[in-house]
Amino acid sequence: MADPTALPLVSVICLCYNHERFIAEALDSVLAQTYPNLEIIIMDDCSTDNSVAVIQEYVRQYPQLTFLSTGTNQGNTRAFNLAWRASKGAYVIDFATDDVLLPERVAQQVAAFEKLDDTYGVVYSDAEYIDDEGRHVRFHYKRNQRGEVISFAPSGDIFQHLLGRYFICPPTMMMKRQVFEELQGYDETLAYEDFDFWVRSSRRYKYFFLDAITTKRRLHANSLSKQLYKPGDRQLTSTVLVCRKATKLVQSAGEKSALTRRLQYEARHAYLTGHYQQAEQFLDLLRQHAGLGPVYRTLHLINKLKVDLRFLRILYQKILRR
Incomplete structure (x- = not known):
C-alpha cells in the first residue's frame, strides 16, 4: 500500500461561527474524504451557540483534528488567516462548516492540480445548493440533457472574466499554498474575501475548472451572501x-x-x-x-x-x- 504522506498534504480549514445545526454533518464530510493525506483545522470564531461543544466532542473522538479559537469574534477574513498560517498543506481549502464536501472532493482536485503546470493556482468546480434541511435546491452550473456544462466556466487566464461577472462557487475552490503566501492571505480590512481573492490571485495565476460536483453549499437565512x-x-x-x-x-x-x-x-x-x-x-x-x-x-x-x-x-x- 502506498505511503499516504508521499501525496501532497491538503489543509482543510473548517471555519465555524454559530453552525451548531450543521457542523456535525460538515465535519463528517471532511473525515469521510477518500484522500488520505489531510490536515484538518477547525477554527471557531467565538460562536455563541453550542458549536464549541460539538467541536470538542469531535476532537475527543478524532485526535487528528486540530481545534483553534479566535478568542474574540474576528470575522471570516481574520479567522481564516489565523488558521491557514497555522497550517502546513501544499493545497488549502476554505471550508465553512455549514457546507458539505462530497467524499471524492479532495482526491479529484489534487489529481487535477497534479496534471497542471506551475502557472495554475486555483481549481474550482460545480456545486449542489441545498436548503437548511439538506434538500436539493439546484446546481451552480446549468447542464444540457447530456450532462455537459452549458454555463460559463472558463479555465486559464480568467482575470478579465472575474472582473466582469460572477461565475465561481467559492466553497468549491482548492488553492495552492503559494498563492496565499504571495498575497499574504485574505485582506483583513474586508467583510468578505471572495471577490478580492479572485481579483488579486487571478492577476498572477491561472484557474482550472474541474467538471465535477464536489461540494454541497447550504443556502440559509443567516449566510453571509444573504446579507x-x-x-x-x-x-x-x-x-x-x-x-x-x-x-x-x-x-x-x-x-x-x-x-x-x-x-x-x-x-x-x-x-x-x-x-x-x-x-x-x-x-x-x-x-x-x-x-x-x-x-x-x-x-x-x-x-x-x-x-x-x-x-x-x-x-x-x-x-x-x-
Whole structure:
C-alpha cells in the first residue's frame, strides 16, 4: 500500500461561527474524504451557540483534528488567516462548516492540480445548493440533457472574466499554498474575501475548472451572501475597496471594459437598494476609470438627490420569480 504522506498534504480549514445545526454533518464530510493525506483545522470564531461543544466532542473522538479559537469574534477574513498560517498543506481549502464536501472532493482536485503546470493556482468546480434541511435546491452550473456544462466556466487566464461577472462557487475552490503566501492571505480590512481573492490571485495565476460536483453549499437565512444589500451590511463597502484595487491592476482594453461593466452593475444595485453613499463611490470610480455616459450622469444626479426607486428592483425580482 502506498505511503499516504508521499501525496501532497491538503489543509482543510473548517471555519465555524454559530453552525451548531450543521457542523456535525460538515465535519463528517471532511473525515469521510477518500484522500488520505489531510490536515484538518477547525477554527471557531467565538460562536455563541453550542458549536464549541460539538467541536470538542469531535476532537475527543478524532485526535487528528486540530481545534483553534479566535478568542474574540474576528470575522471570516481574520479567522481564516489565523488558521491557514497555522497550517502546513501544499493545497488549502476554505471550508465553512455549514457546507458539505462530497467524499471524492479532495482526491479529484489534487489529481487535477497534479496534471497542471506551475502557472495554475486555483481549481474550482460545480456545486449542489441545498436548503437548511439538506434538500436539493439546484446546481451552480446549468447542464444540457447530456450532462455537459452549458454555463460559463472558463479555465486559464480568467482575470478579465472575474472582473466582469460572477461565475465561481467559492466553497468549491482548492488553492495552492503559494498563492496565499504571495498575497499574504485574505485582506483583513474586508467583510468578505471572495471577490478580492479572485481579483488579486487571478492577476498572477491561472484557474482550472474541474467538471465535477464536489461540494454541497447550504443556502440559509443567516449566510453571509444573504446579507448583501441589506441595511448596514459591510460587504458593499468592501466591494468598493476591491474595485478600487482592480482599477490599478487592469492592463488591456478588454480588462478595462470588463471593469467598467462591473462598476456600472455595482452602482446600479447600490442605488436601487438605497445605498447612496456606496453608489456615489462606485460612480466616482466609474468616472475616473471610463467616464460617465448620459445614463450614469443621470444616475449620479438622482443618487445625489436620494430619489428612492427601490421599488423598481423589488418589482424586477418579483417578475423574475414568476
